[in-house]
Structures are given as C-alpha cells and as structure tokens.
Amino acid sequence: RASPKRALLLFDQSITGKWASRFDEIELVTLMELAHAVEFNGFNIPDLPAKPGLKTPTNIIKLFKVDLRISLAWDTDDTDVDLHVIEPTNEECYYSHKNTHIGGRLSRDFTQGLGPEEYILKKAVPGTYTIKAKYFANHKQSLTGATTLLVSIFKKYGRQST
Numbered sequence: 001r002a003s004p005k006r007a008l009l010l011f012d013q014s015i016t017g018k019w020a021s022r023f024d025e026i027e028l029v030t031l032m033e034l035a036h037a038v039e040f041n042g043f044n045i046p047d048l049p050a051k052p053g054l055k056t057p058t059n060i061i062k063l064f065k066v067d068l069r070i071s072l073a074w075d076t077d078d079t080d081v082d083l084h085v086i087e088p089t090n091e092e093c094y095y096s097h098k099n100t101h102i103g104g105r106l107s108r109d110f111t112q113g114l115g116p117e118e119y120i121l122k123k124a125v126p127g128t129y130t131i132k133a134k135y136f137a138n139h140k141q142s143l144t145g146a147t148t149l150l151v152s153i154f155k156k157y158g159r160q161s162t
C-alpha cells in the first residue's frame with residue numbers, strides 16, 4: 001500500500017545518499033520529484049523537518065516549481081544522449097550552453113548512464129520550444145540493440161492547476 005510519508009523518506013535518501021560519480025547531480029532530478037510529491041500530497045512544507053529521519057532542507061523545495069520541465073531519459077546504460085532545447089528567442093540550451101537569457105537551465109550532461117538530462121524554466125515566455133535529442137555515444141562493447149528515448153514534458157510542474 002502506498003505511503004506518502006514513506007515516499008518522502010525515500011526521496012530524502014536519494015537526495016542525501018552517496019552515489020557513484022557517474023550519477024552526480026541526480027539529486028536535482030529527485031528534488032523536482034520531491035517538490036511535486038509535496039505539492040500534490042498536501043504536505044505542509046514547514047512541518048516536514050519534524051518528520052523523523054528527513055534530512056533534505058525543505059526551504060529549497062519551493063525553488064523547484066517551474067513553468068516548464070523537459071526530461072530526457074534512455075534505456076541503454078553507458079550511453080550518452082544529449083538534450084537540446086531551442087527557446088522562442090532562438091537561443092539553444094544544451095550541454096555546453098546550460099543557462100539561457102530567459103532563465104532556462106540544463107542539468108548535468110550524463111555521459112555514462114541512463115540519464116535523465118533535464119531542462120527547466122521557472123518563468124516561460126510565450127512561443128515555441130523545440131526539443132532535440134542527439135545520440136552521442138555508447139561506451140559499451142556489446143550488442144544491446146537500439147536505444148529507446150523517453151521525453152517527458154511538463155507544464156507548470158510542481159504546481160496544482162488553478
């Protein structure tokens with residue numbers, strides 16, 4: 001049976017735990033998911049530190065409420081796929097240009113895992129956002145077959161609909 005309190009503790013372990021270096025910054029993705037869980041399960045953020053075992057600073061959760069979140073993941077380990085987002089201003093956000101003038105931000109360039117790479121924008125500007133995925137490399141010598149990509153697009157992420 002699902003337990004929101006247990007889920008919070010598992011999020012917390014993911015954020016504050018030790019990971020292999022190839023998973024550096026995975027806590028940013030987990031913080032996005034934690035913000036969503038807090039909002040939609042009705043937890044009162046100021047009360048969270050009182051929950052036993054929770055180590056994540058709850059004052060940062062509100063920072064992960066964004067107008068636009070784009071997530072790119074793939075199913076072949078040790079593979080490098082790059083997320084590129086072209087904003088309405090024609091500025092491209094990608095691994096070597098991670099921060100844009102309108103506030104777009106790209107997560108770490110995951111080159112040895114399953115991703116995800118994520119683009120977030122706190123305040124979206126009107127217009128078209130173009131999403132591209134570029135297959136860069138596979139670091140394994142095996143017959144793994146094709147790599148499948150999963151692109152998830154969220155509007156007003158971490159905020160209840162009004």
